[in-house]
Amino acid sequence: MLTRLSPLDHLATRLRTAGFPLAQDWRTVDVWFRKWASQTALRDELRALLRAPNPENAAAILRSSRETTTHFAWCLRDDPDDPFSFWLHEYKPQEDWREGYADSVHNHRYHFCTTILRGNYLHERYSTTRDGDSGLITSAQLRRRTLCRTGACSIMLADEFHRIPEAAEGTMTFLVKSHPVSISSLSYDPATGIGHRHVPVEVRLGDLADRL
Numbered sequence: 001m002l003t004r005l006s007p008l009d010h011l012a013t014r015l016r017t018a019g020f021p022l023a024q025d026w027r028t029v030d031v032w033f034r035k036w037a038s039q040t041a042l043r044d045e046l047r048a049l050l051r052a053p054n055p056e057n058a059a060a061i062l063r064s065s066r067e068t069t070t071h072f073a074w075c076l077r078d079d080p081d082d083p084f085s086f087w088l089h090e091y092k093p094q095e096d097w098r099e100g101y102a103d104s105v106h107n108h109r110y111h112f113c114t115t116i117l118r119g120n121y122l123h124e125r126y127s128t129t130r131d132g133d134s135g136l137i138t139s140a141q142l143r144r145r146t147l148c149r150t151g152a153c154s155i156m157l158a159d160e161f162h163r164i165p166e167a168a169e170g171t172m173t174f175l176v177k178s179h180p181v182s183i184s185s186l187s188y189d190p191a192t193g194i195g196h197r198h199v200p201v202e203v204r205l206g207d208l209a210d211r212l
Contacts, residue, residue: 007040008049008086011176012077015084022083023178026111030155033113033176037153042174043117046088049076069098070164087175089114091121091167099189105140105163106187109180109200113155119171120149126161128188136195137161137188158182 014032015022022029053061064075071091078085097103105126123146129139140161148154156162158181184199 007036007042007045008077010040011036012082012084012086015176016082023111023181026113026157026178027155029111029176029178030113030153033115033155034153037115037174038151042115046076046117046174070103070167083179085177085179087177088117089173089175091119091171091173093169094166103163103165104187104189105137105161107161107185108156108158109182109185111155111157111178111181112175113153114173114175115153116148116150117172117174118150119168120147120152121164121167121171122146123148123154124163124165126163128161128186130186131195134195134197135186136197137186138195139193140188140190158185161186161188 011033014036015029018029020028049057060078061075064078066073066075071089074088074090076086076088105124105128124142125144126140127143128137128141130136131138183203184197186195186197188195
């Protein structure tokens with residue numbers, strides 16, 4: 001008897017058998033993702049996963065998930081052997097947001113595709129100007145502002161900059177991310193004109209002893 005794959009397993013299998021390095025052609029991943037997201041009962045699948053996780057899966061989710069200044073990032077699947085990971089982002093009520101990454105102009109170390117499961121958010125895309133010596137952002141120009149609603153899908157490549165200044169109460173999104181394609185990311189605060197570089201701790205570990 002054939003066993004029907006769950007929607008998450010179906011997407012994971014598609015990505016594992018792509019036949020090319022995913023990060024090198026993420027736009028093809030986006031085509032697959034949009035078709036997949038439009039055909040699956042993803043919210044039902046995620047509810048079932050989260051209501052009755054086995055102890056091993058629950059421990060893995062808790063171990064890899066984290067809180068940010070604007071949302072909770074729940075890691076649903078991140079196998080070191082896979083060139084992708086699955087995430088659920090749960091946005092906090094707007095009054096609980098603190099100034100930070102998601103509501104600044106920023107990019108990411110990885111490519112990702114996302115779909116809104118519940119709620120909506122305001123999504124802004126930017127072009128940026130950078131300092132020739134430091135590489136930090138010195139100015140940002142708004143290119144497009146879109147109110148993204150439930151069911152909307154989008155793609156962000158690692159060299160693209162965006163901002164989410166507002167999200168409706170209860171907004172939740174599902175993301176598939178590539179492995180990191182750069183060692184750092186950048187952000188820029190339009191209010192202060194200050195740019196930052198973000199280097200994750202795992203990248204810094206290699207020369208930690210030399211800094212001690």
